[in-house]
Amino acid sequence: MDTPLSVIILAAGKGTRMQSAKPKVLQTLAGKPLLSHVLDTCQTINVDSTIVVYGFGGEHVQKAMSAYELTWVAQTEQLGTGHAVKVALDKLPKDGQSLILYGDVPLVSADTLAALQAANTHGMSMLTLRVDDPFGLGRIKRDKAGNIEAIVEQKDADEAEQQITEINSGIYCVDNALLHKYLPKLSNNNAQGEYYLTDIVKMAVADGIAIAAIEPEHAFEIEGVNNRQQLASLERSWQGKLIHDLQVAGVQFADPTRVDIRGSVSAGQDVFVDVNVVFEGDCILGDNVYIEAGNVIKHARIGNACHIKPHCVIDHANIGAGVDIGPFAHLRPDTVLSDNSKVGNFVEIKKSTLGTGSKVNHLSYIGDATIGAEVNVGAGVITCNYDGVNKSQTVIKDKAFIGSNASLVAPVNIGDTATVAAGSVITKDVDDNALAFGRARQTQKDNFQRPSKKNT
Ligand code: UD1
Numbered sequence: 465m466d467t468p469l470s471v472i473i474l475a476a477g478k479g480t481r482m483q484s485a486k487p488k489v490l491q492t493l494a495g496k497p498l499l500s501h502v503l504d505t506c507q508t509i510n511v512d513s514t515i516v517v518y519g520f521g522g523e524h525v526q527k528a529m530s531a532y533e534l535t536w537v538a539q540t541e542q543l544g545t546g547h548a549v550k551v552a553l554d555k556l557p558k559d560g561q562s563l564i565l566y567g568d569v570p571l572v573s574a575d576t577l578a579a580l581q582a583a584n585t586h587g588m589s590m591l592t593l594r595v596d597d598p599f600g601l602g603r604i605k606r607d608k609a610g611n612i613e614a615i616v617e618q619k620d621a622d623e624a625e626q627q628i629t630e631i632n633s634g635i636y637c638v639d640n641a642l643l644h645k646y647l648p649k650l651s652n653n654n655a656q657g658e659y660y661l662t663d664i665v666k667m668a669v670a671d672g673i674a675i676a677a678i679e680p681e682h683a684f685e686i687e688g689v690n691n692r693q694q695l696a697s698l699e700r701s702w703q704g705k706l707i708h709d710l711q712v713a714g715v716q717f718a719d720p721t722r723v724d725i726r727g728s729v730s731a732g733q734d735v736f737v738d739v740n741v742v743f744e745g746d747c748i749l750g751d752n753v754y755i756e757a758g759n760v761i762k763h764a765r766i767g768n769a770c771h772i773k774p775h776c777v778i779d780h781a782n783i784g785a786g787v788d789i790g791p792f793a794h795l796r797p798d799t800v801l802s803d804n805s806k807v808g809n810f811v812e813i814k815k816s817t818l819g820t821g822s823k824v825n826h827l828s829y830i831g832d833a834t835i836g837a838e839v840n841v842g843a844g845v846i847t848c849n850y851d852g853v854n855k856s857q858t859v860i861k862d863k864a865f866i867g868s869n870a871s872l873v874a875p876v877n878i879g880d881t882a883t884v885a886a887g888s889v890i891t892k893d894v895d896d897n898a899l900a901f902g903r904a905r906q907t908q909k910d911n912f913q914r915p916s917k918k919n920t
């Protein structure tokens with residue numbers, strides 16, 4: 465007997481103080497637009513429909529959010545939070561309840577929203593918090609028995625009300641029937657001449673409705689973004705939480721303030737992460753992974769006991785156990801490194817598989833290649849995978865040895881236990897166990913006289 469749950473997200477604010485050409489809700493936190501944070505959180509609780517109230521830059525916001533199933537409502541003039549919800553009423557079901565959220569308050573958690581919904585047993589629940597500095601925010605007025613009576617905005621508050629430290633987050637769960645009943649009755653007869661959503665609290669109290677209030681687990685969950693400083697500080701709060709969770713799970717950070725996670729990281733035991741490492745997308749680390757300074761790791765799975773030396777870029781790669789990478793390696797999308805393989809300095813790998821125990825240790829480009837087990841790829845080897853129009857495949861079978869500075873012109877196959885001489889340009893397949901030379905023969909002139917400067 466779940467009542468249907470709607471979400472109304474207010475996102476019409478222009479965000480003037482960001483000094484940006486971008487609508488505020490498209491500014492990014494942890495690499496993701498503010499509004500996407502809210503929408504992703506809503507996807508983890510059972511939301512039946514989501515309405516976004518938009519204003520400034522609406523077409524950009526809609527385009528950026530096209531992956532979500534949303535109902536868009538325009539608020540052409542920003543006449544206040546109450547007005548913003550009122551314009552959404554047409555699209556709001558008569559039954560059920562609604563979470564009212566903000567596109568620029570990105571970090572409210574699914575647990576908090578679930579608790580807020582559970583607390584709405586009489587028609588209305590809200591998220592409040594006691595803070596040290598309540599200036600600028602709506603204050604929660606309670607009667608002597610502690611019941612909520614009203615919300616008073618900063619600009620409307622008298623001396624006594626200004627002393628109240630319990631503030632309104634602006635996030636509520638309200639029965640739709642009450643929203644349909646109260647919103648048309650809002651007036652803008654207040655210090656700011658705005659339609660205050662907060663006035664529905666007074667109306668509910670007058671109807672004898674007991675208003676529930678809960679607090680979020682973390683203060684940052686209700687913090688909004690109005691300027692660059694707030695965005696940066698909220699980013700730090702979020703990073704602090706992600707790092708803390710990983711520390712609890714057994715990850716050692718050399719300095720927890722010098723790592724950023726723009727996405728998610730899951731990690732096994734005894735993982736070490738040195739300074740200035742950035743994770744993006746979803747990253748999965750096994751046990752005993754050792755990551756040195758300055759790495760950028762994006763959408764990667766890294767197996768047990770891998771060692772990532774300094775300054776590598778690892779992007780959409782799948783890495784087995786016991787693999788050594790770097791320093792200065794670039795693993796591009798669809799790189800697969802099997803167990804105990806090694807990729808050394810100044811090596812770029814793209815769309816290629818390196819078999820178990822194989823090594824590409826120095827200065828190579830490996831693209832569109834399938835390399836077997838126990839292969840040694842010498843220094844400076846290049847797979848010439850591109851003829852200017854098409855990409856072609858290079859296949860290197862188990863235990864092959866590719867001498868330094870060889871160019872393997874794809875499509876080409878190098879056989880099992882084959883050897884390619886250093887400096888070769890290989891344009892034809894090499895058979896199993898064969899030795900292939902593809903280079904000019906060395907000639908020699910004995911007793912060669914070097915030219916000498918003429919005396920003038
Ligand atoms: C509101 C609350 C206040 C609370 C504070 C928390 C009211 C009257 N006051 O303050 O009690 O402490 O949030 O941050 O509700 N928006 C629209 N259309 C509008 C007006 C606002 O979409 O016409 C959106 C803004 O983009 C923003 C959110 O609503 O995301 C809150 O607006 P803002 O002006 O920051 O809040 P206040 O009204 O000052």
Ligand code: CA
Nearest residue numbers: 544545656658
């Ligand atoms: Ca305002």
